[in-house]
Amino acid sequence: MRIPFDRVADIYDRTRGLPEKVMKKTVGVLAKELKDNRRVLEIGVGTGRFAKPLQESHFEIVGIDIARDMMSKAKHKSVSNLLLADAYFLPFREKSFDAALSVHVLHLIKDWQTALHEISRVTRDALLSVVNMPSRNPVSKAYEDLAEEKGYDAHRLGLGEREIKDKIKPAKTVPAASMVAEADKYLTNLSRRAYSRQWRVPENVNKEIVEELTRRFAGQEYTLEIYVVKWLISDIKSYLDSAARR
Numbered sequence: 001m002r003i004p005f006d007r008v009a010d011i012y013d014r015t016r017g018l019p020e021k022v023m024k025k026t027v028g029v030l031a032k033e034l035k036d037n038r039r040v041l042e043i044g045v046g047t048g049r050f051a052k053p054l055q056e057s058h059f060e061i062v063g064i065d066i067a068r069d070m071m072s073k074a075k076h077k078s079v080s081n082l083l084l085a086d087a088y089f090l091p092f093r094e095k096s097f098d099a100a101l102s103v104h105v106l107h108l109i110k111d112w113q114t115a116l117h118e119i120s121r122v123t124r125d126a127l128l129s130v131v132n133m134p135s136r137n138p139v140s141k142a143y144e145d146l147a148e149e150k151g152y153d154a155h156r157l158g159l160g161e162r163e164i165k166d167k168i169k170p171a172k173t174v175p176a177a178s179m180v181a182e183a184d185k186y187l188t189n190l191s192r193r194a195y196s197r198q199w200r201v202p203e204n205v206n207k208e209i210v211e212e213l214t215r216r217f218a219g220q221e222y223t224l225e226i227y228v229v230k231w232l233i234s235d236i237k238s239y240l241d242s243a244a245r246r
Contacts (some may be wrong), residue, residue, distance in 0.1 A: 004066045008068060011194060012047050016104075025176055025177040031152075033128060034128065035166070042063045042102075042103075043102040044064075048071075055079065063144050064084070065082075071084065100123040106158050107157065107160035115158075120233050129161035130176070130228055130229075131161050131165065132228060133162070133226075137186060138222060146209045146213070147197075147201050157196075173229050176227055180223055187210060191210050
């Protein structure tokens with residue numbers, strides 16, 4: 001029903017990290033959008049990629065995750081206020097937080113609507129995320145297609161924040177940064193089985209797919225535009241109420 005990331009804790013930052021300048025710009029936009037919301041819950045805090053710089057900017061960030069090893073990495077970075085907890089059952093009272101942050105998390109949760117319900121229960125004002133547009137690079141889409149041809153499901157478990165943006169209209173979508181990504185780096189990460197969609201694909205099949213993708217995409221580059229998206233909790237509740245009546 002949800003996917004823990006302990007198995008890739010040692011390589012997570014190397015395979016998910018943004019370039020330093022891009023990260024600085026993105027965190028700057030996040031901080032600006034959070035300026036009136038000092039107490040923030042981060043769902044899927046992981047290794048603390050966003051929690052650490054936001055805590056250094058004097059936000060009170062409480063981070064939850066189901067992956068102990070990932071949070072150990074965050075603790076090693078001196079990230080504080082970490083709690084082993086599940087987005088399906090947040091152990092907090094109603095409106096305990098001013099805002100919530102969820103970055104590349106909801107696609108790992110099959111019943112993402114339940115997670116959104118819990119987030120909206122414990123959050124007073126807004127949910128924020130960092131999304132890429134286009135939502136996925138062409139190598140990722142080709143991996144899913146090849147896996148499906150071979151009889152394996154490599155699609156995401158839930159619905160990502162980028163896709164939720166198309167279901168629930170955000171209050172704000174703010175450009176944060178732009179970057180050129182290298183297909184070769186992504187191919188290397190695929191060879192390491194760094195991404196959760198690969199974990200349902202056998203090793204030998206994964207190797208065949210990566211070899212085919214290397215023939216197709218080696219040496220290519222693609223541009224990613226990074227945005228900070230902000231939803232009002234009231235709009236999320238309205239969507240969930242409407243979905244429950246259908």
